[in-house]
Amino acid sequence: MSERRGRRRGRAEAHTAPAARDVNYRQLKNPFPSMEVFSADEIANMHDTALRTLEELGMKVLLPEATEIFRKGGARVEGDMVFIGRDMVEAALKTAPKSIDARAGARHRDLTLELGSLMFQPGAGAPHATDLERGRRPGSARDYIEYTQLNQHFDVLQMLSPSVEPQDVETHLRHYFTTEVQLTHSDKFPFVFSRGTPQVMDCFQMIRDFRGLTDAEFAANPHCYTIINTNSPRTLDIPMAQGLIDFARHGQMSIVTPFTLMGAMAPITVAGAITLSHAEALAAITLVQLVKPGAPICYGTFTSNVDMKSGAPAFGTPTHFQASLAAGQLARLIGLPWRSAAGSASNLNDVQAANENQMGL
Amino acid sequence: MTCRRQTKTRWGFEAALKTAPKSIDARAGARHRDLTLELGSLMFQPGAGAPHATDLERGRRPGSARDYIEYTQLNQHFDVLQMLSPSVEPQDVETHLRHYFTTEVQLTHSDKFPFVFSRGTPQVMDCFQMIRDFRGLTDAEFAANPHCYTIINTNSPRTLDIPMAQGLIDFARHGQMSIVTPFTLMGAMAPITVAGAITLSHAEALAAITLVQLVKPGAPICYGTFTSNVDMKSGAPAFGTPTHFQASLAAGQLARLIGLPWRSAAGSASNLNDVQAANENQMGLWGCLMAGATVVIHSAGWLEGGLSVSYEKIVTDVEVLNMVAELCAGGKAGADEIGFDNALTHVDPSGHFFASPQTMARYNTEFYEPIVHDYANYGTWTEAGAKDATTRATQVWKGIVAANYQPPADHARIGALKEFIAKRTEAGGAPPES
Numbered sequence A: 001m002s003e004r005r006g007r008r009r010g011r012a013e014a015h016t017a018p019a020a021r022d023v024n025y026r027q028l029k030n031p032f033p034s035m036e037v038f039s040a041d042e043i044a045n046m047h048d049t050a051l052r053t054l055e056e057l058g059m060k061v062l063l064p065e066a067t068e069i070f071r072k073g074g075a076r077v078e079g080d081m082v083f084i085g086r087d088m089v090e091a092a093l094k095t096a097p098k099s100i101d102a103r104a105g106a107r108h109r110d111l112t113l114e115l116g117s118l119m120f121q122p123g124a125g126a127p128h129a130t131d132l133e134r135g136r137r138p139g140s141a142r143d144y145i146e147y148t149q150l151n152q153h154f155d156v157l158q159m160l161s162p163s164v165e166p167q168d169v170e171t172h173l174r175h176y177f178t179t180e181v182q183l184t185h186s187d188k189f190p191f192v193f194s195r196g197t198p199q200v201m202d203c204f205q206m207i208r209d210f211r212g213l214t215d216a217e218f219a220a221n222p223h224c225y226t227i228i229n230t231n232s233p234r235t236l237d238i239p240m241a242q243g244l245i246d247f248a249r250h251g252q253m254s255i256v257t258p259f260t261l262m263g264a265m266a267p268i269t270v271a272g273a274i275t276l277s278h279a280e281a282l283a284a285i286t287l288v289q290l291v292k293p294g295a296p297i298c299y300g301t302f303t304s305n306v307d308m309k310s311g312a313p314a315f316g317t318p319t320h321f322q323a324s325l326a327a328g329q330l331a332r333l334i335g336l337p338w339r340s341a342a343g344s345a346s347n348l349n350d351v352q353a354a355n356e357n358q359m360g361l
Numbered sequence B: 001m002t003c004r005r006q007t008k009t010r011w012g013f014e015a016a017l018k019t020a021p022k023s024i025d026a027r028a029g030a031r032h033r034d035l036t037l038e039l040g041s042l043m044f045q046p047g048a049g050a051p052h053a054t055d056l057e058r059g060r061r062p063g064s065a066r067d068y069i070e071y072t073q074l075n076q077h078f079d080v081l082q083m084l085s086p087s088v089e090p091q092d093v094e095t096h097l098r099h100y101f102t103t104e105v106q107l108t109h110s111d112k113f114p115f116v117f118s119r120g121t122p123q124v125m126d127c128f129q130m131i132r133d134f135r136g137l138t139d140a141e142f143a144a145n146p147h148c149y150t151i152i153n154t155n156s157p158r159t160l161d162i163p164m165a166q167g168l169i170d171f172a173r174h175g176q177m178s179i180v181t182p183f184t185l186m187g188a189m190a191p192i193t194v195a196g197a198i199t200l201s202h203a204e205a206l207a208a209i210t211l212v213q214l215v216k217p218g219a220p221i222c223y224g225t226f227t228s229n230v231d232m233k234s235g236a237p238a239f240g241t242p243t244h245f246q247a248s249l250a251a252g253q254l255a256r257l258i259g260l261p262w263r264s265a266a267g268s269a270s271n272l273n274d275v276q277a278a279n280e281n282q283m284g285l286w287g288c289l290m291a292g293a294t295v296v297i298h299s300a301g302w303l304e305g306g307l308s309v310s311y312e313k314i315v316t317d318v319e320v321l322n323m324v325a326e327l328c329a330g331g332k333a334g335a336d337e338i339g340f341d342n343a344l345t346h347v348d349p350s351g352h353f354f355a356s357p358q359t360m361a362r363y364n365t366e367f368y369e370p371i372v373h374d375y376a377n378y379g380t381w382t383e384a385g386a387k388d389a390t391t392r393a394t395q396v397w398k399g400i401v402a403a404n405y406q407p408p409a410d411h412a413r414i415g416a417l418k419e420f421i422a423k424r425t426e427a428g429g430a431p432p433e434s
Helices: A002-014 A040-057 A064-072 A086-095 A141-153 A174-185 A197-210 A215-220 A238-249 A270-291 A318-334 A351-360 B002-019 B065-077 B098-109 B121-134 B139-144 B162-173 B194-215 B242-258 B275-291 B311-328 B357-362 B378-383 B389-403 B411-426
Strands: A059-061 A076-078 A081-083 A100-102 A111-113 A128-131 A135-138 A225-228 A253-256 A259-262 A297-300 A302-305 B023-026 B035-038 B052-055 B059-062 B149-152 B177-180 B183-186 B221-224 B226-229 B262-265 B295-297 B308-310
Touching: A040 A081, A040 A086, A040 A270, A040 A318, A059 A064, A059 A270, A064 A076, A064 A081, A064 A238, A064 A270, A086 A270, A141 A174, A174 A197, A197 A215, A197 A238, A225 A238, A238 A253, A238 A270, A253 A270, A259 A270, A270 A297, A270 A302, A270 A318, A297 A318, A302 A318, A318 A351, A318 B311, A351 B275, A351 B311, A351 B389, B002 B194, B052 B311, B065 B098, B065 B311, B065 B389, B098 B121, B098 B411, B121 B139, B121 B162, B121 B411, B149 B162, B162 B177, B162 B194, B177 B194, B183 B194, B194 B221, B194 B226, B194 B242, B221 B242, B226 B242, B242 B262, B242 B275, B262 B275, B275 B295, B275 B311, B308 B311, B311 B389
Parallel strands: A225 A253, A253 A297, A259 A302, B052 B308, B149 B177, B177 B221, B183 B226, B221 B262, B262 B295
Antiparallel strands: A059 A081, A076 A081, A100 A111, A128 A135, B023 B035, B052 B059
8 A cells, every 4th residue: 555655656756857867978077097007116117218218319300490499498409319308308397287278169168188087089080981871982071071060969079080081172272171161060179280380370360260369369278289190219200390389389289199009110018119109299298398388288199009910000909908008197197188099990880899999998 | 673673684784794705715627717706806707598599600599408518618718708607598408407408518518617507406406416526526525615606686676586595595505606696777676776776786685695694604605786777768678888887886886895706797788799789798897897896797798688698799708808808917017118228229210110129029929819800901801801890700609619629527427427417317307496
């Protein structure tokens, strides 16, 4: 009797239950405890070895403007080789902001990049697009637009990404196309490729005006970002060095990401590859802080292993996983927000693709 | 009245938790297969208790004796599956003889820690006897450590049925291990919240632990939970959801509170070994790993929320488990690994590390080699037939089944086992009890 009454009451209450879930996927905090793969001593030794690498082995910097900035900042320069003292790196780490307020097209899309916050980007910089209806093809303007629509649709993807390459748009006009699509099909934080100062300046101007900002307002916060891949090992090429300088000068954000495949352009061990990656990232952070102390820069790594039989890159492996853990430990050591990456080597969206992406994630 | 009852109950729990062992030494058929179940250790089991088996060559069918044997072969093959499991149900073996068949297959096709269903005392006693004799043990030696285990599912909410209660008692009396696992689907047989469902699951597990410790203080029992949510539109169970993940975390916190080894579970509701199946299984798996589970059940092969096990999915899930096992080994960053002298100084800017002394010393051994994942580029992969991972997995399981490995065994004991089965079969076997 009393049970029946209870049940009826339960049902009546069900009618007043909220109809929809209230979630915010736009600003996430990472709930997972940070895992460590190496001891504090080992991490300190890796950091120290990275500093020693910059001091003794040096970085090859192909842009004269950048070598000149390093030289003025106190580095020893021999031709295109730059030897960066640890005092310079330490000074840069003092001025690099630990928290970056990035401005998107709408206030609820704004992002705070700092240790503890969490953002996702879809796969980026792909020459091809594929789907079950139309098959695999070189990326096109249509693909770029559709990819931007998909990104915009899902709140859990908080930033726009280098996306898919619109190969049917001529390269001297492509940055107009990609910036226009990002601004008109999305209100998320946009991406700009570092493909030389003229393109970057065009993009800055388009974003500044579309957002209705003065130059000072634009420079006060990052309104877009770029991704800088060093040419591992120990090389910073012309467009990448130029990108670091251009973005720093205008207060826009660089994400520096050495792409260090273990056993290929990096040592075969996690400890070695991440030490090299760390050295290259520190060189880029130093350059940015020499250009403009306090300029926003995000630490990054993308380190996985190659298949030693074929030389093919592998992702979502135990080694990739450990490399992410080690990079996280170094990011916490220097206190900067950082990027890592998931990904898959699979040729189609199958179980391997799912396994690898989630393992990397 | 209420107050006195509560006090008595709490006293019972606390006493039971004092005598329940925090570390359990389980004995398998070979010393290198023995297991220590305690907080901090980690074991995986493939999907278990499924009425159906499925693979790409033969399709989905009711589980058979052949499937049971093959599933045992697959389990035995992969070291990362440390225990045998309830596996697939051999429905073509009569129920009063089925326990002879399953125990014989486990003992002769595997040297891993075997599983026994709690389907009434007569079957359980038969199985204990078969395992004791096959392992060449006295009664006292058999009772001194668990040589097999059972899984006890309470009938949530708050019901312990006859075979399950009997199983707890039988296993406790003989020093064998029970894993108690309330199966509490949130919004169905358990409250809709993680906190409510896990509280109910915990209460039921404590009741079972108390019963076991009342029967024999110190008897080995493993705490467990299997809590996920249902789809509130259809009532269908869902696995690998954020709720499932959080339920595992909460259960892990309670397990650490009481200090016992515990089981959790991964799993998938998908109907085939597709991307959903991979996503769900790995999401559930990471929930268990981050929760500190001792035994992760259903961590390979489980489809349809347990109504089916897939041969291909065992293989593709084992790939992930192997990678987790690689991570269990940890990392090292000594001077040799960091490699300033044997790698970094040997390579010029923009060069490559293929020939550095560090690479030369390690290229055969540094990385995990996948069993089914493929790193070929698009052109090579297309030329090789454009096979997806599930299709490639068919070749892997067929190779294992064809090899038909059987661990070394004493022929006299195999003879005695067969003789026992023949005699008991002639005497009418032992029907399941309920």
